[in-house]
Amino acid sequence: MEYNILSFIYLLASVTFIIGLKMLSHPTTARKGNAVAAAGMTLAIFGTIFLYNEEGASLGNYGWIFAGLAIGAVVGTLAARRVKMTAMPEMVSLFNGMGGACAALISIVEFDHLMHLPGLSGLLLVLMSASALQGLLLIILLGLIIGSVSFAGSMVAWGKLNGSLRDFSFRGQQAFNIALLLLILGLATYLIVAMPANALLLFYVIFALSLLYGLFFVFPIGGADMPVVISLLNSFTGVAAACGGFLYDNKVMLTGGILVGAAGTLLTILMCKAMNRSLTNVLIGAFGGNTATAAAGQSQGSYKEISLSDAAVVMSYANKVMIVPGYGLAVAQAQHACHELEKLLTAKGVEVGYAIHPVAGRMPGHMNVLLAEADVSYEKLLEMEQANEEFPTTDVVLILGANDVVNPAAKTDPGSPIYGMPILDVELAKHVIVNKRSMKPGYAGIENDLFFRPKTSMLFGDAKKVLQDLITEVKNS
Numbered sequence: 282m283e284y285n286i287l288s289f290i291y292l293l294a295s296v297t298f299i300i301g302l303k304m305l306s307h308p309t310t311a312r313k314g315n316a317v318a319a320a321g322m323t324l325a326i327f328g329t330i331f332l333y334n335e336e337g338a339s340l341g342n343y344g345w346i347f348a349g350l351a352i353g354a355v356v357g358t359l360a361a362r363r364v365k366m367t368a369m370p371e372m373v374s375l376f377n378g379m380g381g382a383c384a385a386l387i388s389i390v391e392f393d394h395l396m397h398l399p400g401l402s403g404l405l406l407v408l409m410s411a412s413a414l415q416g417l418l419l420i421i422l423l424g425l426i427i428g429s430v431s432f433a434g435s436m437v438a439w440g441k442l443n444g445s446l447r448d449f450s451f452r453g454q455q456a457f458n459i460a461l462l463l464l465i466l467g468l469a470t471y472l473i474v475a476m477p478a479n480a481l482l483l484f485y486v487i488f489a490l491s492l493l494y495g496l497f498f499v500f501p502i503g504g505a506d507m508p509v510v511i512s513l514l515n516s517f518t519g520v521a522a523a524c525g526g527f528l529y530d531n532k533v534m535l536t537g538g539i540l541v542g543a544a545g546t547l548l549t550i551l552m553c554k555a556m557n558r559s560l561t562n563v564l565i566g567a568f569g570g571n572t573a574t575a576a577a578g579q580s581q582g583s584y585k586e587i588s589l590s591d592a593a594v595v596m597s598y599a600n601k602v603m604i605v606p607g608y609g610l611a612v613a614q615a616q617h618a619c620h621e622l623e624k625l626l627t628a629k630g631v632e633v634g635y636a637i638h639p640v641a642g643r644m645p646g647h648m649n650v651l652l653a654e655a656d657v658s659y660e661k662l663l664e665m666e667q668a669n670e671e672f673p674t675t676d677v678v679l680i681l682g683a684n685d686v687v688n689p690a691a692k693t694d695p696g697s698p699i700y701g702m703p704i705l706d707v708e709l710a711k712h713v714i715v716n717k718r719s720m721k722p723g724y725a726g727i728e729n730d731l732f733f734r735p736k737t738s739m740l741f742g743d744a745k746k747v748l749q750d751l752i753t754e755v756k757n758s
Contacts, residue, residue: 288532290328295536297321302540308649308659325533326350366651367611370511370644371442374435377515381431384521388425389488391528395421396481415473417528422469424524425484426491431517433495438510441499450501461494508640508647509552516545548645555639555665557701584720587738589747592714593754599676601632603668605705606648607641609682609717615745616655619681622748623657625755634661636668636678636705638686665705672709680707680715681744688729697727713737716747 297317304314333340340346357376364372395417440446451457468487472480502510519541526535553560587595596602604623610616623633635657641648649662663671672678680687683705690697691704707713713736720732720739731737740747 287328287332290324290332291531291533294321294325294328294533297324298533298537298540302544308653311653321533322537366614366616366654367608368443369650370507370642370647371439373644374439374442374511374514377511377518378432378435378439380518381428381435381514381521384424384428384518384525385432385488385491386428387525387528388421388428389484392418392421392425392484393481414476418473418476420524420527422473422484422487424521424528425488426465426469427517427524428521429488429491430495430498431514431521433492434499434510434517435514437496437499438507438514442507446500448501454497454501458494458497461490461497465490465494506556508642508645509549509556511644512545512548512552514545516542516549519543519545552640552645555703556699557703584732584737584739587714587740589740589750589754590758592738592740593751593758595712595714596626596631596677596679596751597629597755597758599631601634601671601675602626602677602679603634603636603663603671603675603707603710605636605638605641605678605680605683605687605707606652607681607683607686608647609684610744611642611647611651612682613744613746615681615743615748616651616657618745618748618752620652620655620657622752622755623661625752629755634663634668634671636665636671636707637662638665638683638705641683641686665703669706669709672706675710676712678707678710678713680713681748682716684717684729685727687731688727689731689734690727690729693730699727707731708734708736711736714740716740716742716744718743 298321301314301316301318301321304310304317330340330343330346360372437446441448465487468483468490471477472483472487477483499510499514519538521538523535523538523542526532526538550560604619606616606619610619626633635648635652637648639645642651652662653659685691685699685702687705687707688697688699689704689708691699691702694700708731713731713734715732715737717739718741732739
């Protein structure tokens, strides 16, 4: 009876995951979708704690279980409430890494349990068919390898995003990564097929090598490509969790892992398409790390500045203004001031929209989340393809802290690290105003030729301060 109730709870929780994921596809329902999925997960957790029963034995260890739940709930709540929007990408990486670590730990515990089965259980292991044993080992090792890579890679991504780690690469990095991955797969295959006497030692060697691969997988990848990495590692964690679902025959764990893995994979493909990168190159850590060859410090000519008053006049008397948000907007926490400027211009009869590049910011959807926080209407957020159609009829483009996603070098310079990456064609507008703190290169570490184009004017300063001053000038214009 309890098993039937628990099975129903798992089915219900799986349905809430699917409904929640669907609701996350639109900002107006995203918050409710999060709550629906969280409610399903909570139901599954407590159902497992109180209703799980195997061979007449309940789960037990309630003190340890609830202590862990309490600590995790407190730490997670405090971290989520205190995190700044600019630090959201590294928090996503950190939490994702914890998921990968959990999957790897499950594999470690289950393999150790398998190697030390006593009495009747040990006899069952001996009587188990070779194919069944190999299938069990395959699932355990997949969870270990994928979870370990996800954990180690996410920790490196977290460090690089918060500035504590730098890009690291060496000659032959790609060959080393491929050789290391093949070694891991070869050892895992040998363990599954031969089940040698030193299986436990070999298992931990695979664990250590997987952690090492996770480190070298992310170390050479440049910061401008980090959104792709975050998305890919997220899919890894989902697949690792799904392996745990297979291992325990747990439907809700399996469903949740498959959903995360599939969504992360699809998003990774979309990110690669947006950056014109090969998914194969992502898997071997082959892109984004060679920005040192770029002309990061070479001036390409002279640029012209525009005053606040002139910028206010140009935008106030324009028919259409497009705003391009970037990481500089997030750093300055200027999304609310940006929305206020938008409302002010709209009241003056100006058509205002936002051009969103798929990889603007430091994680997928970073700019969408940032602007949603300021109550910017979702209908005003134009994806890259839509925005590029609007630029030829746009009077003014206001770029707020974006750099690489508007760099013409992606289309004109074959030697550029970002060559071939689709960009926002802001230069097609009549006038381009770029707000930056200085002329320093962007996150990819390369110079932006856009700043020296005849249509471009530079408006230096902190994005929030500049926007607040612009608001004052627009009101007086």
